[in-house]
Amino acid sequence: MARAEPAAAGSPALGLFPVALIALLAAPVLAGLAGVALPAFGWLPALGGERLSLGAFAALAERPGIARSALLSLWTGLGSALLAFVATVLFVAGFAGTRTFSVLRGLISPLLSLPHAAAAIGLAFLVSPSGWLIRLASPWATGWTRPPDLLVINDPAGTALLLGLAAKEVPFLMLMTLAALGRGGGAATAMVTASLGYGRVTGFLLAVLPRLYPQIRLPIFAVIAYATSTVDMALVLGPTTPPTLAVALVRLAADPDLAVRFEASAAALLQLGVTASALAIWMLGERAAAMLARRAARRGRRDHFDNALAAAGLAGTGLAAAAVGAGLVSLGLWSVAEQWRFPAGLPDSVSLERWSAALPELVATVGTTAALAAASTAIALVLVLGSLEAAERRGSKGLAGAGLIYLPLLVPQVAFLFGLQVLLLAAGVTPGLAPVLLAHLVFVVPYVALSLEDPWQAFDRRYARAAAALGASPARIFWRIRLPLLARPVATAAAVGFAVSVGVYLPTLLAGGGRVVTLTTEAVARAGGSDRRTLAIYALAQTLLPFAGFVAAALLPRLVHRGQRAAGGVR
Amino acid sequence: MSGQPDCLRLEGVRITRGGEVLLGADFAVAPGTATTVMGPSGSGKSTLLAFLAGFLDPAFMAEGRVRLGDDDLTRLPPQARRLGLMFQDDLLFPHLDVAGNLLFALPAAVRGRAARRSAVDAALGEVGLEGFGDRDPATLSGGQRARVALMRTLIARPRALLLDEPFSRLDRSLRGQVRDLVFGVARARRLPVLLVTHDEEDAAAAGGPVVSLRAM
Numbered sequence: 092m093a094r095a096e097p098a099a100a101g102s103p104a105l106g107l108f109p110v111a112l113i114a115l116l117a118a119p120v121l122a123g124l125a126g127v128a129l130p131a132f133g134w135l136p137a138l139g140g141e142r143l144s145l146g147a148f149a150a151l152a153e154r155p156g157i158a159r160s161a162l163l164s165l166w167t168g169l170g171s172a173l174l175a176f177v178a179t180v181l182f183v184a185g186f187a188g189t190r191t192f193s194v195l196r197g198l199i200s201p202l203l204s205l206p207h208a209a210a211a212i213g214l215a216f217l218v219s220p221s222g223w224l225i226r227l228a229s230p231w232a233t234g235w236t237r238p239p240d241l242l243v244i245n246d247p248a249g250t251a252l253l254l255g256l257a258a259k260e261v262p263f264l265m266l267m268t269l270a271a272l273g274r275g276g277g278a279a280t281a282m283v284t285a286s287l288g289y290g291r292v293t294g295f296l297l298a299v300l301p302r303l304y305p306q307i308r309l310p311i312f313a314v315i316a317y318a319t320s321t322v323d324m325a326l327v328l329g330p331t332t333p334p335t336l337a338v339a340l341v342r343l344a345a346d347p348d349l350a351v352r353f354e355a356s357a358a359a360l361l362q363l364g365v366t367a368s369a370l371a372i373w374m375l376g377e378r379a380a381a382m383l384a385r386r387a388a389r390r391g392r393r394d395h396f397d398n399a400l401a402a403a404g405l406a407g408t409g410l411a412a413a414a415v416g417a418g419l420v421s422l423g424l425w426s427v428a429e430q431w432r433f434p435a436g437l438p439d440s441v442s443l444e445r446w447s448a449a450l451p452e453l454v455a456t457v458g459t460t461a462a463l464a465a466a467s468t469a470i471a472l473v474l475v476l477g478s479l480e481a482a483e484r485r486g487s488k489g490l491a492g493a494g495l496i497y498l499p500l501l502v503p504q505v506a507f508l509f510g511l512q513v514l515l516l517a518a519g520v521t522p523g524l525a526p527v528l529l530a531h532l533v534f535v536v537p538y539v540a541l542s543l544e545d546p547w548q549a550f551d552r553r554y555a556r557a558a559a560a561l562g563a564s565p566a567r568i569f570w571r572i573r574l575p576l577l578a579r580p581v582a583t584a585a586a587v588g589f590a591v592s593v594g595v596y597l598p599t600l601l602a603g604g605g606r607v608v609t610l611t612t613e614a615v616a617r618a619g620g621s622d623r624r625t626l627a628i629y630a631l632a633q634t635l636l637p638f639a640g641f642v643a644a645a646l647l648p649r650l651v652h653r654g655q656r657a658a659g660g661v662r
Numbered sequence: 663m664s665g666q667p668d669c670l671r672l673e674g675v676r677i678t679r680g681g682e683v684l685l686g687a688d689f690a691v692a693p694g695t696a697t698t699v700m701g702p703s704g705s706g707k708s709t710l711l712a713f714l715a716g717f718l719d720p721a722f723m724a725e726g727r728v729r730l731g732d733d734d735l736t737r738l739p740p741q742a743r744r745l746g747l748m749f750q751d752d753l754l755f756p757h758l759d760v761a762g763n764l765l766f767a768l769p770a771a772v773r774g775r776a777a778r779r780s781a782v783d784a785a786l787g788e789v790g791l792e793g794f795g796d797r798d799p800a801t802l803s804g805g806q807r808a809r810v811a812l813m814r815t816l817i818a819r820p821r822a823l824l825l826d827e828p829f830s831r832l833d834r835s836l837r838g839q840v841r842d843l844v845f846g847v848a849r850a851r852r853l854p855v856l857l858v859t860h861d862e863e864d865a866a867a868a869g870g871p872v873v874s875l876r877a878m
Contacts, residue, residue, distance in 0.1 A: 190720065282717055284738035286747035287767050287818045294741075297766065301757040388758060389765040389778070393741065603731055 105484070108477030112536065113492040119511055119533045120498050122252050124363075126510025131354035136205040137517040138345075138349050141312065147353035151361065152353075156333030161365050164336040167249040167329070168319025169369050171256035173376075176311060178257070178407025179264040179471070184295035185401025187281070197410050202262040204416065204586070204637040206594030208615050210259045211327035212630040213418025215618070217243050218251070221433060223421040229434040236434055242327050252329040256318045258411035264307070264314065270545065271306035272299075290397030292404075299382070313369055319366045320503030323596035323611065327618045329456075336362050337505045344509050344601075352513065359506040366503045414478060419634060425627035445624045446640045453632060460609040460636060463524070464592035467531040471539040471588050472581065478540075480569055484578070489544065496540050499533045504597050512601045522604025523552065530598035531591075539588040545581035578648040586644035590637035610636065667693030667852035670822045675726035677709055677718070682723070685710060685875050691822070696845055696855035696868035702874030707858040710875070711826050714856070715747055716740030730821050746820030746853075748828040748844075752811035754799040760786070761795035767770055767818040772824030785813045789843065805836045812844055816851070822853045823848055829864060841867045 107117035129135060133308060135145035151157055186192040217223050221238035229235045244251040276298050284294030320337045329335050334342075340362055387395070425431070428438035478490055490496070497508075508530065515526060554576065558568045574581070596611045603612075610633040617626040670691040677684045685706040691697045701707050712718050714728055719739060728735045735743045754763050764782040772778050779795075786794055789809040797832060799807060808828075815823070828844070829837050848855045857868050865872050 159757070276751070276753070279749065279751065280755070282715065282740070282747060283749075286715055286719075286743075286745055286820075286824075287814075288741050288744060288769075290741055298755050301755075361805050385762065388755075389762055391768045391770040391772070391778070393766060393770060 099598060105481045108474060108481050109490065109492070112474050112478045112490070112540075113495055115532055115536055116492070116495045116498055119501050119529070120507050122514055123507025123510035124502070126512075126514040127356040127359035127506060128510070130353050130513060131360045133353060135353065135356075135513070135517070138352060140353060142248055147357040150354045151357045154339075156362075157336075157339065157358075160333045160336040160339045161361060163249045163330060163333070164319050164362070164365050165334060165369055167325075168255065168315055169372060170253045171260060171318045172311065172315045172369075172373070174253070174257040174407070175260040175264050175314065175411075178404055178411065179268055180296075180300065181292065181397075181400050181404025182273065182408040183265070183404070184292040184300070185397070185404050187291075187295075188278070188608055191405065195408060195412065196265075198416075199262045199266050199269075201638060202412060202415060202640055203266060204590040204641050205259075205419075206590070206611060206624070206633050206637065207259055207321065208323040208594070208596060208611050208618075209329065209422075209634045210415050210631045211255055211324040211620055211625065212614060213422050213634075214251075214255045214328065214414060215327055216257065216421040216623075217414065217418040218243050223417065223424070223436075226434055227272050227436050229638075238433055245331050247330045247332070249330050249335065252325055252335070255328045256321065256324060258414050259324070260314050260318065261370075261408055261411040265312065267307045267310040270304065271303050274306065274545075275302055277303065288393045288495075290394045292397040292400045293393060293395045297384055297647050303382060304377075309501075311373070315369050315373055315496060316366050316501050316503055317371045320362055320505050322505055323615050326615055328603075336365055337503070340505055340509065341479050341597075341600075344512070349607060350409045355509065356513070358508050362503050366506075379583060392415045419631075422627045422634075425623050428624065444629060449625050449628050453628065456608055456610055456613055456629075457632060457636065459607065460593055460611070463528060463607075463609065464589045464636075464640075467528055467535045467586035467592045468539070468585050470532060471527075471535045472585055475540045475543055475584075476574075476581070479543065480573075484565055488546065490540065493544075496537045498537075500537055504534075508597050508601045511606075515602070522602060522606060524603075524604040524607055527599055527607045530602035533593060534590045534595055534598060535591050537613070538591045539584045542584040542587045543580060546577060550577060575651065578651050582644035582647050583641075586637070586640040589640040593633065593637045593640075668733075668821055668854070669693060669729075669854065670854040671727075671729040672714075673727040673729065675710070675713070675724065675728070677706060677713060677722055679722050680766050683724060687873065687875075689725075689871070689873055690853035690872075691856055693852040693854050694849045696848065696857055696870040697866045698857045698859060698865040698870065698872045699875060700865055700872055702860065705875040707860075707875060708826060709737060711747075711824050713859050715745055716743055721736070744819070744821045746815040746818065746823045748811060748815055748823070748825050750827050750831050754806045754807060754811060754814070756799060758799075759795065760791075760797045760802070763799065763810060763814050763818050766797075767814045769819060781817070785817050786810075788847075789813055804832055805840060808832060808836070808840045809843065812840075812847065815850045816847065819852055820853070823853050824857075825855065825857045827861070827864075830859070830861065838861075838867070845869070 108176050130138075131142060131147050133140050133142055133146055148170070174551050182195070186553060215222070220241045220243055222243075225233065225235065225239070281291070281294060284298045285291070289297070322337045322341055325335045325338045329338060333339060340355055340358040343351055343358055346355070427441040427443060428485065429440040429442045429444065431438040482490055484489070511530070515522065520526060550573065554572055555568050561570070591607070594611060594623055599607055599609050599612050610629055614626065614629040614633050617629055620626065670688045672689055675687040684738070687699075687710060689697065699707055700712060709718070709722060713724050716735075716738065718724055755766065758766060761779065761782050764777055764785055768778055768781055772781055782795060785790070786792060789812065791809060792808060793811075793826075794802070794806070799810065802810065825844070829841050832840055841864065855868070857864060859865060
């Protein structure tokens, strides 16, 4: 009955997978950082910089608004992370296990698959002076018959960016919190605190959160790193004069005068400093909060405005979901609006003309985007599964170098990607699809690894032992037992990887040198323009592609396990 | 807060799931006595306890009342019922020291750092753990942890105790000792105790009536 097994899984080559994985995670980040550190101090022989100096920093300091840019990045990044964290925690504290909870929980996956750029564009469509919200309230409530002269988005203080980032990060933090809650005995502890007379929220904050927090700490750090250095969301929602530091950096990097590269490198190091400061401030906050919580726990007060706090959590998370959702709906409306006079709540007439006009170019862009996403996801899956299987056969728990998984997520993208671009240029590599694929992998691999690790560890090893006792080889166990039983989490991880690749902006922009056009780069590029309808079409396409991936991930395992009820039930 | 000990009454309790009757219970537990609910796994023992404590999963439907003295607990939220709950696991909070665990449970009505601390020290003394306040729960033995968990439950001044197989994780040698301590303290404080178990020895040690749940 022996069937041919693919050879790779049984060969010693399996040991190469973890090495490749670690190299892929660490090498681009470290090389990229070197690629900005050296030019920042004046050393870049390709551009004639052969002496170390602080000139680039001096020049950067002379730039008007650079200090304000740095402060804006710090403020919007930290503020959005704090807001998203507080809303998430209060909501989970107040509603875990209730019906409201399961309703909102169902929204997490679709919201999570939504690319940052599409979310930002949708929000801009919703709240801009001529946006849907003001139209719905005009003229009956506001009295406006023309778009008001208000700076709602792109406000100089970065408020729109801060709120937009917070709304987009809530689903991610929620997912991480729920995963951590599922791992530890949160429910039992909640019963103890309630039986001791504690309200839901106070009990959660004082007894459950202290143990939960260490598990969601790295995801929070990743959120802070992203939020302090985002480019795509800041381009759409952020302030313009001056912009946030990351946007200022991208502008410097695109300067036709190559000498400005030295300054851009210095700005990249400054960005690194801003993100590091944000993390340091957060850690100080952690200490203070932990001390306050320990003190409060010793006082024995049972209720700290529990109802108000729970309501705030519900309002925060509900508002985030509603805003992002309504933004998507307004994208849909604009994409088919033929004529839409200002105060009207709905388009005067609709047509699919814009869609058909945009179609030829759209199809090509979807093709490039999907091909990049599929390729990077496939490579990431092979690498991660191979590394997990290699660890399994060595008998070790978890991935080797698991700590490195977060590295590309904790270092600001813009800092090391720019350095990588400088290195590629210096090495004479032409920007194009191959470097873009590599740059996507740097971000796809960590997310695929993060979503596969838990289910892989939770897999009941007795199945594998039972198969081994029946004489099955390790390769056969992997292909015939483990992989089919983990079909569902593998499909989910693939959908996550696909969505990450579709959504990334900077890797495509910097590694592609402007020659590789994806839905995301196109949508962000068009966000600055005046053609709302075509922009809406691209933002929608950017939303639908990863969503289709999640739908496929939900359906495929059912086909694989047709007719077997229990199989595929491994999470 | 009444000074009088109260009787815990289950009146016409019936728990159903999807129209199917899971269990019925109709009995009273007098102050200072322990009633044992026995039944094989799957008979709904823990479901009954969850209902009493206010944690019944929404998948279940329950009718009937739970009374404590003159109060009807049935519609109260869990945190207002003041029922002391103990599980198989001691569930001591690992991020707080032993005193922190007890201070968390001590009612806020006891004010002032010194007064709170001396109440906690007295409670520890009651179970032979003088001077253990600053210890990390992780450094305690199983028997010590069980005693801290008991005092954490009692220091909150519950009006009744609900025990969900609380001795099943303890070593044989410790079991009897902890069991006697729990029932002794409950008797001394005139608390009604409802014990859920599948262990005959536990039921015998409880000394009170035994209610059997059949899987229905």
